Amino acid sequence: MADATESDEAELLPDRPPPDLAGLPEDIRERILAVQEKSGFVPNVFLTFAHRPAEFRAFFAYHDALMEKDSGLSKAEREMIVVTTSAANGCQYCVVAHGAILRIRAKNPLLADQLAINYRKADITARQRAMLEFALKVSQDSASLEAADYQTLQAHGFAQEDVWDIGAVAALFALSNRMANLTGMRPNPEFYTLGRG
Amino acid sequence: MADATESDEAELLPDRPPPDLAGLPEDIRERILAVQEKSGFVPNVFLTFAHRPAEFRAFFAYHDALMEKDSGLSKAEREMIVVTTSAANGCQYCVVAHGAILRIRAKNPLLADQLAINYRKADITARQRAMLEFALKVSQDSASLEAADYQTLQAHGFAQEDVWDIGAVAALFALSNRMANLTGMRPNPEFYTLGRG
Amino acid sequence: MADATESDEAELLPDRPPPDLAGLPEDIRERILAVQEKSGFVPNVFLTFAHRPAEFRAFFAYHDALMEKDSGLSKAEREMIVVTTSAANGCQYCVVAHGAILRIRAKNPLLADQLAINYRKADITARQRAMLEFALKVSQDSASLEAADYQTLQAHGFAQEDVWDIGAVAALFALSNRMANLTGMRPNPEFYTLGRG
Amino acid sequence: MADATESDEAELLPDRPPPDLAGLPEDIRERILAVQEKSGFVPNVFLTFAHRPAEFRAFFAYHDALMEKDSGLSKAEREMIVVTTSAANGCQYCVVAHGAILRIRAKNPLLADQLAINYRKADITARQRAMLEFALKVSQDSASLEAADYQTLQAHGFAQEDVWDIGAVAALFALSNRMANLTGMRPNPEFYTLGRG
Amino acid sequence: MADATESDEAELLPDRPPPDLAGLPEDIRERILAVQEKSGFVPNVFLTFAHRPAEFRAFFAYHDALMEKDSGLSKAEREMIVVTTSAANGCQYCVVAHGAILRIRAKNPLLADQLAINYRKADITARQRAMLEFALKVSQDSASLEAADYQTLQAHGFAQEDVWDIGAVAALFALSNRMANLTGMRPNPEFYTLGRG
Amino acid sequence: MADATESDEAELLPDRPPPDLAGLPEDIRERILAVQEKSGFVPNVFLTFAHRPAEFRAFFAYHDALMEKDSGLSKAEREMIVVTTSAANGCQYCVVAHGAILRIRAKNPLLADQLAINYRKADITARQRAMLEFALKVSQDSASLEAADYQTLQAHGFAQEDVWDIGAVAALFALSNRMANLTGMRPNPEFYTLGRG
Secondary structure, three states, X not given: OOOHHHOOHHHOHHHOXXXXXXXXXXXXXXXXXXXXXXXXXXXXXHHHHOOOHHHHHHXXXXXXXXXXXXXXXXXXXXXXXXXXXXXHOOOHHHHHHHHHHHHHXXXXXXXXXXXXXXXXXXXXXXXXHHHHHHHHHHHHHXXXXXXXXXXXXXXXXXXXXXXXXXXXXXXXXXXXXXXXXXXXXXXXXXXXXXXXX | OOOXXXXXXXXXXXXXXXXXXXXXXXXXXXXXXXXXXXXXXXXXXXXXXXXXXXXXXXXXXXXXXXXXXXOOOOHHHHXXXXXXXXXXXXXXHHHHHHHHHHHHHOOOOOHHHHHHHHHHHOOOOHHHHHXXXXXXXXXXXXHXXXXXXXXXXXXXXXXHHHHHHHHHHHHHHHHHHHHHHHHOOOOOHHHHHOOOO | OOOHHHOOHHHOHHHOOOOOHHHOOHHHHHHHHHHHHHHOOOOHHHHHHOOOHHHHHHHHHHHHHHHOOOOXXXXXXXXXXXXXXXXXXXXXXXXXXXXXXXXXXXXXXOHHHHHHHOHHHOOOOHHHHHHHHXXXXXXXXXXXXXXXXXXXXXXXXXXXXXXHHHHHHHHHHHHHHHHHHHHOOOOOHHHHHOOOO | OOOHHHOOHHHOHHHOOOOOHHHOOHHHHHHHHHHHXXXXXXXXXXXXXXXXXXXXXXXXXXXXHHHOOOOOOOHHHHHHHHHHHHHHOOOHHHHHHHHHHHHHHHOOOOHHHHHHHHHHHOOOOHHHHHHHHHHHHHHHHHHXXXXXXXXXXXXXXXXXHHHHHXXXXXXXXXXXXXXXXXXXXXXXXHHHHOOOO | OOOHHHOOHHHOHHHOOOOOHHHOOHHHHHHHHHHHHHHOOOOHHHXXXXXXXXXXXXXXXXXXXXXXXXXXXXXXXXXXXXHHHHHHOOOHHHHHHHHHHHHHHOOOOOHHHHHHHOHHHOOOOHHHHHHHHHHHHHHHHHHHOOHHHHHHHHHOOXXXXXXXXXXXXXXXXXXXXXHHHHHOOOOOHHHHHOOOO | OOOHHHOOHHHOHHHOOOOOHHHOOHHHHHHHHHHHHHHOOOOHHHHHHOOOHHHHHHHHHHHXXXXXXXXXXXXXXXXXXXXXXXXXXXXXXXXXXHHHHHHHHOOOOOHHHHHHHOHHHOOOOHHHHHHHHHHHHHHHHXXXXXXXXXXXXXXXXXXXXXXXXXXXHHHHHHHHHHHHHHHOOOOOHHHHHOOOO
């Protein structure tokens, strides 16, 4: 472990350089190369988590379990939860990166910016609005959840497994937003314009 | 997927019965049996997450990566972060269960209750107080983290990897607290008295 | 009056030693000896208030008028209000000391910890939950009380004098919590374990 | 005790008529007549508390112990604390009634209104501003009090007993504000204009 | 532009002396003289804005467009909005100055102080209370406005143009309160007593 | 005035159709045609305010007085204040429309999105960060402004007139954000992509 007393300001957590790709464990290097192949660039979240291989594996396993599976929520709806709750947490990386993914998955160039500023004025259905209000309560004040909140989701046709999905996406990005803010993660420039065409 | 419109109130997420142990994947059943062997009971967090094997594996992998490894923070200090931030999030399960673990790891029967109500009045060192204030900022307002916060930790002798650990424990339990509140997880009665002797 | 500029940090209000029992007015010394006789120790609240005899007498007169009389609320219910509102105010002394009293009066070793972390997850009746929500509004935002709040209590069967009792207990501990935080009052170690058996 | 289910809205706590003076205990009736003799009217706080003689006696004993004694704070300064913290609590009775008392005791017709809206823009000394900031912290967030707050008061020349007085006045009116809001206490019209001449 | 590095503290914005009346543009000087003629003194808001003639003209044009025209809201009701929202913003100038105007326009010496401390305890109609609650939401949390808020106003008989007026008065004084706080505007002493007779 | 009781939900303020251009006063129609000529579309703020010609004129006069003049702040810096404070107020119209203007004026396609989510992570100078922190305090909590806030701006080289400009832009958009949220103003689709190239 580095001796903190010798660190100068430039060595603080938010300014740490990314790890050397060649020195990473095989599985992590492969996942990073695969995403680069597919996207044309390496999203910074991969480079940041690569400092800690065990946490990298756990985080992306959790991410894939929730975001890639079949669900009563469409993939675009899950990204709507990510963008809306990440904006409430002031997470620049998550809003910009997942805003791009949302634009692509929803085939809608405006929705991500609308949700990031004020979901109440976004072009969404009443069912999606109920989904986002529940997700925001999980994200911002989960201690206050009560029976009426679950019943509102039921009344909009969400099944029990959907409720878990809504809450769990909000919970995972509660972690993700904090890690991005903790480590000073910045969005890759590519994300700002993806899907706007 | 169950038809939500047929669900009655008793089937809402917080009241779902635990899954049948026999029907769980081998690795999950083994972990549950191992913890039962060691503790004498199965903490409810294992039963709740067992509804979702992929999330179970990711969550406990993340947990073990942070809470079981060697670190510049003692295991008791990591539990101090869990108890203090979980209290700020009103997570009954996490405060009671990790309060018990903290009493045992710190060999201190009073500390957990002190931290849960007001960490400013707890019997801790100035260094531990700085650790908890940083953890609470990550937990409650990570968007406002700034250079001065990192410098305060440095001034108390925390190394860069320690800062990651402090923030990451707060971030993981941001997720954990929300999952417990979402699913209505309740502490096992055993936790209330463990380590008070 | 002591010259403040000569005081060093150790003389600040929170660190003031308790007064000498022998020098206290007769009535105050007797009350302290009586509580010691009954409990086996002197709760610190008596020693702190003993610095100011007139305030000691007024405080305990107010306390006894509300907490010891017959009421539409059981004594355990009044302690539930104390624990719940004191937790909202971050008062370590009141939560730990009255948590012990609640465990004893309710003959329930778990309830106090449940209420202190999140009353919404506690094992209480709907009527008790309404009582605590009213008490918390008096405690945290009394300016916003409105007709609907009183009507909710009526609908749960609370009489007018009960409403006064609920609000007055919350109001008295608004004072008590602030005095404990102001003077740095710490719970006696005995309180942490009383009533857990 | 009245049967709550038979009460109609007009009988709710805030609308209860004052008790009959003739039926009050001797000591309480005498105090009320004395204040009427001196002021020309009976402030409503006396009539409200008269519904509960034991609480009446405790409240005014506490009040007199803090507000009438000799102190390192002038009587006007103690009223400044009352007006400022009561405004923060939205207590109409306390701000209007004690605003009048402050105008008279400070011989200043403007100060009470200034403090009630924004103490930062009031015509007070730096020492008095430090006093009010400490009082507001006791009133609004006593759990966060820390050594630096006491040291700021020391630096402005406040002695240890003065610090107790500042905090205790804020604490007593934390109770008083809540009782006024709970019972719907309204300021007597006379208070609005007293001391403005 | 003045060289900021040469400014001393006395030259900070809040302490800037008013501009010389003789040097002001004709139209501004005339408006100031007219108000002095009518009121017997020059309210400080005119002197502060006179530092910036273009902003002076725009501000008073906006003010007159909303506050002087015929409307579904009486002039007193518009002043009720000003006093209530300005108190929520801690604007000493606006509460004291418009409190005086409200006393005069409503021919009620008590209403302004009631609204400034707690509008829920003021002597107003249910319709006026709905008006103030909508105005406060515009003032304090306009992002959360939703259909139900407009429907509540409709249910109290407010027409669409009335809703604009309520919101626009709250919005204009959102600006005005901030300019007063920014520039350290203080109420003229005359305002404190006007309309109390 | 329309009879509110006959209105149906579609006639609520947020859903009102824009006024007929031909029926507008000459000066307002000309300004609208000029902006259309220059931009290729009519920003919705012009159509909304056109419902109220006197308020239209006052608003744009105020806007031009602050946003178009020479100042110690560049035009891009003034737009930075607009975007940052409008995001804090959840004003979708202002963030998206002025985000576009900021991208163009700063010749920076990323800055607006960075500021809208978290100004602390934006690529700006320390001086600009101080400017934004002052602007946010004016916008969100102007009652708490104090000498230290002005001195911080001075220390970054801002002159007295610059301080007025920073605060006044924040104050004008406090009004503008509320009018946009009140009237349900939506950003024109063109704004989302302008200046991203």
